[in-house]
Amino acid sequence: MSTQPLIGFTTYLVQARWGAWDAPAALVHATYPRYARRAGGLAVLLPPDDPAAAEAVLRRVDGLVLAGGEDLDPALYGHSAHPRTGRPVPERDRWELALLDAALRRGTPVLGICRGMQLMNIHAGGTLCQHLPDEVGHDGHNPRPGTFSDHLVKPVPDTRTGGLLPEAVQVATHHHQSVDRLGEGLIPTAYAEDGTVEALEYAGDRFAVGVQWHPEARDDVRLMEGLVRAASGG
Template identity: 75%
Template sequence: MDNQPLIGVTTYLTQARWGVAWDLPAALLPAAYPRYVQRAGGLAVMLPPDDPATAAAVVRRLDGLVLAGGEDLDPALYGDRPHPRAGAPVPERDRWELALLAAALEQDVPVLGICRGMQLMNVHAGGTLIQHLPDEVGHEDHNPVAGSFTEHPVKPVPGTFTGGLLPESCDVATHHHQAVDRLGEGLVATAHAEDGTVEALEYPGDSFRVGVQWHPEARDDLRLIEALVHAAARRG
């Protein structure tokens, strides 16, 4: 199909091992992310960290942007000191993805933030994060087993874009120990967990600019990515 929208997906930048003996720095992405885009009819392209000055030019070639999950954001970005349980930041990735997001908002390119991606959207808008969620909610249900997705229910907010895509209550794949604290300027919280944790946010308006704290790419529900791909296709 010649009219398939091109969807950029951000990547990790980390040390990785593969094959017989390779152990090198790598830009990588779990295969579930590009498959998620492809299953919705989009063309997926990986966006490894690059010079932030090139972000606007990259985004001009895209029809949509997915900010993937991954490492904890540097708490210095929102004026905080690292929590003892916070992961080591990856400044190259932080700078690159903040620049991509800024360019996508400026150029009205549809954006879906997933887990870290949602948190990045909040920080970009001047919001803050809870660095270790169990300290606030008193349980580890959002991230009970390292390296495995589990499920918990979320309730979308009626009347929001997110609420229009999802049922009144739905189980989602979860794996996060950080979360939104103070909501960024202009953003609206559009779903919550039973403990009150913000599970989705969006910019109001007609453009697709949505972040979710869960991992939709890890399950069969394509409603979010199909909405992104349809929005991206309309730009053409």
């Protein structure tokens, strides 16, 4: 294996404008591939595709990042849409669920970020709170849409997340949904001060970690370094 593992990042599939063009585009914020490079990995983008291709794609990457993005379709966990839930993007939902399923079967290291953590929970049979302010009584997890804010997160000791982040940390936040019922086989591994689950992982030796915040938006690369090490066989 290369000394720099290849890390696949999922992407949006949206209408976008650049130069003279206004067309469908597969994109992700540039902080994501930079995040991989800063931690010693190589980045490749994995735009929504035929879910049947997920297994072949996972044979070609060493690690998988499920990036942030749009709200997941509540029908995936048997709920009706809340008035504040965004329009679903079924192509992306199906693709990322297939990638995650293949990664877990193959033992490919996974890091879920924001939407990616929520997708991990849904894949495991869990549910989401569709509008977090309804539950916690404040908008501190997303006070200014389109801008990252910061709040304190406390990792749980004796977990993979807690091993990578052994102390309470200020993290970049931008989400209005959160884990409700935890999926089977998952354990919560970090909390916000209001009790919101901020990280989860599968028990055992596999590297399959989800965080509700956006580590790629700040200077702390410890989570990505953990993924890179796992993707390198370490």
